Amino acid sequence: MPQLNGGGGDDLGANDELISFKDEGEQEEKISENSSAERDLADVKSSLVNESETNQNSSSDSEAERRPPPRTETSFREKARESLEEAAKRQDGGLFKGPPYPGYPFIMIPDLSGPYLPNGSLSPTARTCVNVPLDLHLTSCCSPLMQYLQMKWPLLDVQTGNLQSRQALKDARSPSPAHIVSNKVPVVQHPHHVHPLTPLITYSNEHFTPGNPPPHLQADIDPKTGIPRPPHPPDISPYYPLSPGTVGQIPHPLGWLVPQQGQPVYPITTGGFRHPYPTALTVNASMSRFPPHMVPPHHSLHTTGIPHPAIVTPTVKQESSQSDMGSLHSSKHQDSKKEEEKKKPHIKKPLNAFMLYMKEMRAKVVAECTLKESAAINQILGRRWHALSREEQAKYYELARKERQLHMQLYPGWSARDNYVGGYGKKKKRKRDKQPGETNDLSAPKKCRARFGLDQQNNWCGPCRCKYSKEVSGIVRS
DNA sequence: CTGCCTTTGAAGTAA
DNA sequence: TTACTTCAAAGGCAG
Structure with missing residues (x-):
């Protein structure tokens, strides 16, 4: 079972490390996996059916499934979720007493050690980190500082980040606490921007260049109103148990540092321009059409001047952005429709666990593989x-749960349906037709095999390749 | 320029 | 309840 806030002190980290190394075989697999990202890539790109993979099998789904359960329960995740929910209920009922998974806030700490060289390339030390098992990535939560941060999550994280940033600014080479942490833990590499996983990691030291410190570092003053931001009381619930009417008055704990510090979980983009670092300017521009109930005065910003990153205006939205401006050939009906859409801000869905994981790990994989194609990534x-341990996955599930909770509190009336462009059943973009192998039909692999042949496995659908791979590996083993 | 690809999970809808 | 659909992120690629 995941450690639900168990122990405390250094035991937390110790536990985590214990978890990491609990299954040595698993650990080896992960080392193998992380050190062979390129192989991974090759596997993905060329074919999932690769005999070397069957031997390596460190990162395969089947391996994750085959991996002997470290504990006796049959459905760990189910139970983990249950316990998580229980823990969440306990937490949500009152003050935030720290996450059940002490590790996850830690990975949100900005990597002040700067794994990347100024030119964006990976520093040697960072490269060494690349090969560190993912477990280690996520499990170095043992320092008291981290526990302290956990207690403050997600509010104090900002300040802590600033603190650490200041430390980093003081002496980029000196082993400040942040550096100690960063050196101790192979923080995920994020070449151009911040650690994307969560609000806590929405910082980039790139934004804290000594010559150009962000305004919020100089004083904790709202840049918009000039009013000093109230310090985040350590005992305040990070979830802002708000009534709907008060929602807009509360700064999004994830987003209030977005303009300065980089990519939020819900990045605000403008004009279809994907930029990981929405500036205050672009934010202001993009937030100008918010309805009153969501938009605090002064250009749709929260009273703190910081919008929620989940909000994206239709002009920002990919499918309607620039075409809105020059829709000369659109009908009046469409125009009016778009007008309505314009008035309605696009609130993005909260990220699920896997999305959070992807945001965090993408940069690392990209760095390892020198690959940018998202499909392969x-x-x-x-x-x-799938190769992640359940504990590690649980961190992301818990994080996603908090995201959803926060999202729910910030946008009480929002529904995922709101983002259904054409409504259910009317696809915004045509999804690929379901391939034969995507069903649970066990004979499905043979369909792709029959259709394309063994020598054209690149054309096979993923499940078919996967199943065939398992088949092959089974043959090999036998 | 737009949509597809590719992944998992959450949430919505229809039967 | 089950099955299916859409969307969330990401960036290269094809039409």
Whole structure:
């Protein structure tokens, strides 16, 4: 079972490390996996059916499934979720007493050690980190500082981040606490921007260049109103148990540092321009059409001046952005429709656990593989996701749960249906037809095999390749 | 320029 | 309840 806030002190980290190394075989697999990202990539790109993979099998789904359960329960995740929910209920009922998974806030700490060189390349030390098992990535939560941060999550994280940033600014080479932490833990590499996983990791030291410190570092003053931000009381619930009417008055704990510090969980983009670092300017521009109930005065910003990153105006939204401006050939009906859409801000869905994981790990995989194609990256990430220990996955599930909770509190009336462009059944973009192998039909693999042949496995659908791979590996083993 | 690809999970809808 | 659909992120790629 996941450690639900168990122990405390250094035991937390110790436990985590214990978990990491509990299954040595698993650990080896992960080392193998992480050190062979390129192989991974090759596997993904060329074919999932690769005999070397069957031997390596460190990152395959089947491996994750085959891996002997470290504990006796049959459905660990189910139980983990149950316990998580119980823990969440306990937490949510009152003050935030720290996450059940002490590790996860830690990975949100900005990597002040700067694994990347100024030119964006990976520093040697960072490269060494790349090969560290993912477990280690996520499990170094043992320092009291981290526990302290956990207690403050997600509010104090900002300040802590600033603190650490200040430390980093003081002496980029000196082993400040942040550095100690960063050196101790192979923080995920994020070449151009911040650690994407969560609000806590929405910082980038790139934004804290000594010559150009962000305004919020100089004083904790709202840049918009000039009013000093109230310090985040350590005992305040990070979830802002708000009534709907008060929602807009509360700064999004994830987003209030977005303009300065980088990519939020719900990045605000403008004009279809994907930028990981929405500036205050772009934010202001993009937030100008918010309805009153969601938009605090002064250009749709929260009273703190910081919008929620989940909100994206339709002009920002990919499918309607620039075409809105020059829709000369659109009908009046469409125009009016778009007008309505314009008035309605696009509130993005909260990220699920896997999405959070992807955001965190994408940069790392990209760095390892020197690959940018998301489809391939996502395949790797999907496999790594399955290779994650349940404890580690649980961190992300818990994080996603908090995201949803926060999202729910910030946008009480929001529904995922709101983002259904054409409504249910009317596809916004045509999804690929379901391939034969995507069903649970056990004979499905043979369909792709029959259709394309063994020598054209690249054309096979993923499940078919996967199943065939398992088949092959079974043959090999036998 | 737009949509697809690719992943998992959450949430919505229809039967 | 089950099955299916859409969307969330990401960036290259094809039409």
